[in-house]
Every structure is written in C-alpha cells, then in structure tokens.
Amino acid sequence: xxxxxxxxxxxxxxxxxxxxxxxxxxxxxxxxxxxxxxxxxxxxxxxxxxxxxxxxxxxxxxxxxxxxxxxxxxxxxxxxxxxxxxxxxxxxxxxxxxxxxxxxxxxxxxxxxxxxxxxxxxxxxxxxxxxxxxxxxxxxxxxxxxxxxxxxxxxxxxxxxxxxxxxxxxxxxxxxxxxxxxxxxxxxxxxxxxxxxxxxxx
Numbered sequence: 001x002x003x004x005x006x007x008x009x010x011x012x013x014x015x016x017x018x019x020x021x022x023x024x025x026x027x028x029x030x031x032x033x034x035x036x037x038x039x040x041x042x043x044x045x046x047x048x049x050x051x052x053x054x055x056x057x058x059x060x061x062x063x064x065x066x067x068x069x070x071x072x073x074x075x076x077x078x079x080x081x082x083x084x085x086x087x088x089x090x091x092x093x094x095x096x097x098x099x100x101x102x103x104x105x106x107x108x109x110x111x112x113x114x115x116x117x118x119x120x121x122x123x124x125x126x127x128x129x130x131x132x133x134x135x136x137x138x139x140x141x142x143x144x145x146x147x148x149x150x151x152x153x154x155x156x157x158x159x160x161x162x163x164x165x166x167x168x169x170x171x172x173x174x175x176x177x178x179x180x181x182x183x184x185x186x187x188x189x190x191x192x193x194x195x196x197x198x199x200x201x202x
Contacts, residue, residue: 005032006096010026011026011027012025019080020076020078020080023072023073024073030069030096031064036061037192042058043177045176045177046180062194064197067198069092069093069200071089071092092202093202094200104184107174108182108187108191113172114170121138121153121156122138122143125143130156134159136152136156141156174188
C-alpha cells in the first residue's frame with residue numbers, strides 16, 4: 001500500500017443579517033490520496049459478472065476527489081432581548097476508509113509479487129488445507145479458545161511467512177482475476193466497489 005496524504009481545508013464566515021439573527025456558512029474539503037487502491041488498474045475478468053444491477057465491476061476503483069462538505073448554521077433571538085436564542089445547523093461530514101478495508105482489498109488486486117496474504121486456517125469451524133507443510137495440524141486448533149492455542153497460531157504464522165519468503169516473487173493465488181471469488185472467510189480478501197465513495201454523514 002502506498003503512502004496516504006490527507007489534505008483538508010475549511011473556509012467559513014458569519015453574517016449578522018439583523019441584530020437578532022446571525023447566519024454562519026462554511027465549506028470544508030477533504031481528500032486522502034492513498035486510501036482506496038485507485039493506483040491499481042482495472043480487472044477486466046470481473047466484467048463477466050456485470051448485470052442489470054451492477055456494471056463496470058472490472059473498472060479500477062474511483063478515487064473520491066470531490067469531497068466538498070458545505071455547512072450552515074443560524075442563531076436567532078426571537079424577542080431580541082438576549083434571554084432566549086434558538087440555534088440550528090446542518091453540515092456534510094466526510095470520513096476516510098478504515099485501514100482494514102485497504103488491508104483486505106489490495107491483495108486481491110495484485111497479480112504477482114511477494115505476498116504475506118491471509119490464508120484461513122479455519123472456516124466455519126472446519127480446518128482448511130494449508131499451502132505449506134506444517135508440524136501443526138489445523139484440525140487441532142479449529143474451534144478452540146484462542147488463548148489455549150495461541151502458541152500454535154504464532155508458529156503457523158511464522159511458518160507461512162517463511163514459506164512465502166522462500167518462494168520469492170510469484171503469482172498471487174488470491175488474485176481476484178484468477179480466483180473469481182471474494183470474501184474474508186473464502187479468500188481472505190474483500191474488494192472496494194469500483195464506484196467507491198468516501199463515507200459521509202449529515
């Protein structure tokens with residue numbers, strides 16, 4: 001994953017429309033440069049799943065560059081006596097993508113490289129076949145309390161990392177263009193939608 005630079009600016013002003021009525025307006029802009037994996041190309045193999053509900057599934061992920069967030073507020077003293085003031089406001093607020101989204105998206109988009117991806121040892125309580133030989137049988141840890149098998153889990157992780165490093169740069173077994181399947185419990189990946197928009201609230 002590349003570096004992420006966050007840019008943000010805000011301009012605002014208050015306007016005393018009348019002695020007892022003030023308007024406040026503002027405009028914020030936010031942009032993260034590296035939180036969507038939009039630097040990676042399209043995956044044309046996914047276009048075969050386009051239908052009447054979804055199109056452009058093989059397109060590269062959209063980088064949200066237009067995150068302008070207007071804000072508006074007011075203060076009104078209805079009797080103009082300084083004893084009661086009604087205040088209100090509304091605004092649009094953007095958030096960035098949480099890091100886990102990027103963690104599970106990028107491995108599925110890379111065709112080749114040196115990967116320390118996620119290979120599920122257990123799925124729905126059942127042991128999975130490992131891509132490397134291990135002295136630990138996954139069936140002995142599935143369904144157990146993590147604390148009771150933590151040393152075996154650490155050993156499996158170390159064996160997997162050593163196996164991956166020994167293989168050197170290779171084809172990515174989790175590449176979505178070959179697997180044509182996605183899901184944390186299935187492939188250890190989850191993809192951003194091509195028409196990704198930044199999380200926001202009003």
